């Protein structure tokens with residue numbers, strides 16, 4: 001195992017933070033995987049999964065079982081880890097800029113496309129090498145001007161050569177689910193099976209330039225630009241894995257998720273051996289544009305009628321919102337049928353707030369598809 005520390009731009013002198021990366025397996029290997037945890041800093045189940053992975057990958061490396069290089073970043077957001085205000089961790093948004101930590105990763109596909117256009121030919125493997133090298137140069141040439149941008153760029157540089165990128169998150173109260181693209185789904189489906197995902201939400205471009213999409217969109221855009229003239233493979237498949245809810249930090253669950261990821265990397269050919277038989281897919285993949293964010297039109301005390309993992313029919317009661325002053329009780333129903341995969345942790349709802357998410361089978365939304 002190699003341990004590297006990457007300095008972030010310090011906002012003021014004397015306060016530098018670092019991203020720590022751990023590298024397992026042969027550096028010159030053709031196949032590469034990248035795994036990071038807790039980009040939203042208070043989403044910690046994935047960090048425990050990463051810690052379990054660290055032990056297992058060291059054992060596999062010592063046993064000569066790693067066929068590819070696996071990079072692990074267990075603490076992907078040191079800025080956010082320190083954002084504890086009045087005993088509350090606030091790890092989703094950067095307090096200085098108010099930006100979501102998992103948005104606005106750089107898109108270098110236009111620049112890379114311009115650079116490689118004259119170098120592409122009929123050999124897909126050649127094109128893959130040329131594009132990856134150009135992507136690395138483009139990211140290396142970026143000069144971040146804030147600590148947040150420096151953090152994003154450091155993560156993007158560490159992951160940009162990987163064939164598979166796993167970004168480990170969690171929701172508030174949720175069952176296991178994941179986000180990826182329709183183009184990558186066939187290759188991601190084994191991960192959904194091993195991890196027991198109850199929902200797999202697919203979108204090519206959800207509009208936020210999140211970490212997974214800064215890789216999947218990059219390759220998709222190059223395919224769209226050059227696909228009719230040159231063979232361009234899907235250079236990276238990228239997945240955001242949601243390891244249930246924020247309180248679901250347990251050794252039992254983390255060890256199981258760690259094993260699921262090892263099984264997937266074995267299936268993918270980064271780890272030697274035969275991957276275990278694929279379990280059944282718990283639910284078919286559905287479009288991210290089919291997700292209903294169930295919202296409340298009024299504020300008040302939120303009392304749920306359902307828990308994550310339940311299948312909803314159109315018009316099912318999700319919760320009641322109670323105004324203890326007027327005694328009005330507002331029932332909140334879903335209008336989409338499907339699996340309720342996540343609900344809010346807050347119990348005082350504010351008017352307009354999304355209180356739960358239901359994965360519907362039919363796409364009906366367009367434009368920006370993510371939470372703020």
Ligand SMILES: [Zn+2]
Nearest residue numbers: 040043169170
């Ligand atoms: Zn997250």
